[in-house]
Amino acid sequence: xxxxxxxxxxxxxxxxxxxxxxxxxxxxxxxxxxxxxxxxxxxxxxxxxxxxxxxxxxxxxxxxxxxxxxxxxxxxxxxxxxxxxxxxxxxxxxxxxxxxxxxxxxxxxxxxxx
Amino acid sequence: xxxxxxxxxxxxxxxxxxxxxxxxxxxxxxxxxxxxxxxxxxxxxxxxxxxxxxxxxxxxxxxxxxxxxxxxxxxxxxxxxxxxxxxxxxxxxxxxxxxxxxxxxxxxxxxxxx
Numbered sequence: 225x226x227x228x229x230x231x232x233x234x235x236x237x238x239x240x241x242x243x244x245x246x247x248x249x250x251x252x253x254x255x256x257x258x259x260x261x262x263x264x265x266x267x268x269x270x271x272x273x274x275x276x277x278x279x280x281x282x283x284x285x286x287x288x289x290x291x292x293x294x295x296x297x298x299x300x301x302x303x304x305x306x307x308x309x310x311x312x313x314x315x316x317x318x319x320x321x322x323x324x325x326x327x328x329x330x331x332x333x334x335x336x337x338x
Numbered sequence: 339x340x341x342x343x344x345x346x347x348x349x350x351x352x353x354x355x356x357x358x359x360x361x362x363x364x365x366x367x368x369x370x371x372x373x374x375x376x377x378x379x380x381x382x383x384x385x386x387x388x389x390x391x392x393x394x395x396x397x398x399x400x401x402x403x404x405x406x407x408x409x410x411x412x413x414x415x416x417x418x419x420x421x422x423x424x425x426x427x428x429x430x431x432x433x434x435x436x437x438x439x440x441x442x443x444x445x446x447x448x449x450x451x452x
Contacts, residue, residue: 233381257439257440259440259442264444265444266342266429266443266444266445267383267429267431267440267442267445268442269439269440269441272438272439279438280437280438280439283439313381315383317383317440325371325388325433326385326388327385327440328385329375329382329384329385330382331381331382332381332382332383334381
């Protein structure tokens, strides 16, 4: 069974450009999460989807970040326009139906904004 | 407030030494889960253990052991007879049903030297 897949694994963009990160969760997992680790600090929650609905987006830093999960399958996280402080590793995780606490993480996307 | 503290930023040991990674958490919830994840150089987050707040039994899995003490709000992780392959960043995390997301500590980088 395939795990959580994230694409790209690494992205380098210039300040002001747009970047879209993609996450393919484990098939059948209703819950999808985005997390971010910036500058070697703690991994912070960004948002949580249940199927295609945003359950909690309290961790989204600002309106330059837009997450979607059309059809309740894969998810995208767009940063537009990117700023230097957006650099970090973006993790996606998925878990089965509500009540299961074990989240399976992808390998992360390392975003570098120069 | 919910918070996870990993006070050790980096630990360096020689192979075969035992090493303990500390984790202290804060929560007002009575039902919660504690996790440890390993992030090897390849980048992905690897699940190691989940423990719920009602189960204070210590757990041993091979060279790994975990000590959960509610009295001190700690969930420490010990690696016995460390190996070079144990070199990684280790994250402690807290999950509460009230928030339905993981709260991570800042991670401890473990370097095991041959």
